[in-house]
Amino acid sequence: MKIYRARHGGFCFGVKRAIKLALEAADNSHGVCSLGPLIHNRLAVDDLMKSGIRSCDEIRGLKKNEIVIIRSHGVAPDVMQRLRSKNCQIIDATCPRVRRAQRYVEKLAGEGYHVVIVGEKDHPEVKGLLGYAGKRASIYNDNERPGKKKIGVVPQTTLNQERFNRAVTDLMPDTIEMKIYNTICQETAVRINEAVKIAKKADIMIVIGGKNSANTTRLYQICRKLRRSYHIESAGELKRSWFSAVKSVGITAGASTPKQQVDDVVRKIRRMFPRS
Numbered sequence: 033m034k035i036y037r038a039r040h041g042g043f044c045f046g047v048k049r050a051i052k053l054a055l056e057a058a059d060n061s062h063g064v065c066s067l068g069p070l071i072h073n074r075l076a077v078d079d080l081m082k083s084g085i086r087s088c089d090e091i092r093g094l095k096k097n098e099i100v101i102i103r104s105h106g107v108a109p110d111v112m113q114r115l116r117s118k119n120c121q122i123i124d125a126t127c128p129r130v131r132r133a134q135r136y137v138e139k140l141a142g143e144g145y146h147v148v149i150v151g152e153k154d155h156p157e158v159k160g161l162l163g164y165a166g167k168r169a170s171i172y173n174d175n176e177r178p179g180k181k182k183i184g185v186v187p188q189t190t191l192n193q194e195r196f197n198r199a200v201t202d203l204m205p206d207t208i209e210m211k212i213y214n215t216i217c218q219e220t221a222v223r224i225n226e227a228v229k230i231a232k233k234a235d236i237m238i239v240i241g242g243k244n245s246a247n248t249t250r251l252y253q254i255c256r257k258l259r260r261s262y263h264i265e266s267a268g269e270l271k272r273s274w275f276s277a278v279k280s281v282g283i284t285a286g287a288s289t290p291k292q293q294v295d296d297v298v299r300k301i302r303r304m305f306p307r308s
């Protein structure tokens with residue numbers, strides 16, 4: 033069995049940074065809580081719990097004197113304000129690239145543009161970005177255009193470039209003035225490009241990462257268009273039957289998948305097929 037392992041699978045720069053900041057805080061305190069799971073990976077969140085980092089979805093779920101971690105997705109300014117007014121000690125692990133997108137949104141709103149965010153409406157990063165746009169903003173929806181003449185467009189950092197291009201083209205006819213900040217993060221593009229290359233030469237693809245991770249799910253959807261693909265969270269889900277008449281397997285992972293989970297999958301395949 034030939035194994036093609038993606039060099040760019042696993043934690044992105046922003047997730048690595050957020051985990052490092054959270055672990056440092058946990059080492060130096062008696063309680064750390066992230067506002068929402070620090071990463072979209074159930075097994076990694078369980079491991080973080082063991083290191084003293086819990087998560088809660090609401091500000092009211094925070095305990096007294098707990099240090100609050102803002103995860104890489106960032107939050108809206110009103111959330112930050114509410115935390116400050118509660119005198120919470122905050123560690124802001126917003127990815128610098130997400131922070132840059134927040135600043136662009138704020139700038140566009142300040143210049144009088146109606147801001148259109150292109151991304152997944154329920155994604156925490158998109159909710160945070162929207163908070164920087166004030167009242168004149170909307171999330172791109174291909175069935176309903178904002179109908180404004182002066183718009184500013186900003187994508188979610190993990191958006192696919194082609195999807196962003198289509199949204200911009202779709203918005204164009206209604207506008208007189210359009211200002212675009214392309215904040216798409218290359219970490220995502222690099223992962224996708226490499227996964228596509230591997231999927232073209234491997235017989236099957238294994239995509240590792242949380243079922244609740246948007247970027248892992250997207251990676252899986254792209255791979256399955258090219259090859260028979262499986263989305264798993266851990267090595268325990270691998271099935272021997274998937275490898276029947278298969279000579280090569282491609283392995284990639286989302287931006288929130290720890291290296292350890294990828295290593296476990298590779299090790300298990302090697303055990304199943306000792307000459308891999």
Ligand code: SF4
Pocket residue numbers: 044045046047104105127128129130189190217218219220287
């Ligand atoms: S994908 Fe890019 S923007 Fe998003 S957290 Fe990772 S490094 Fe930051």
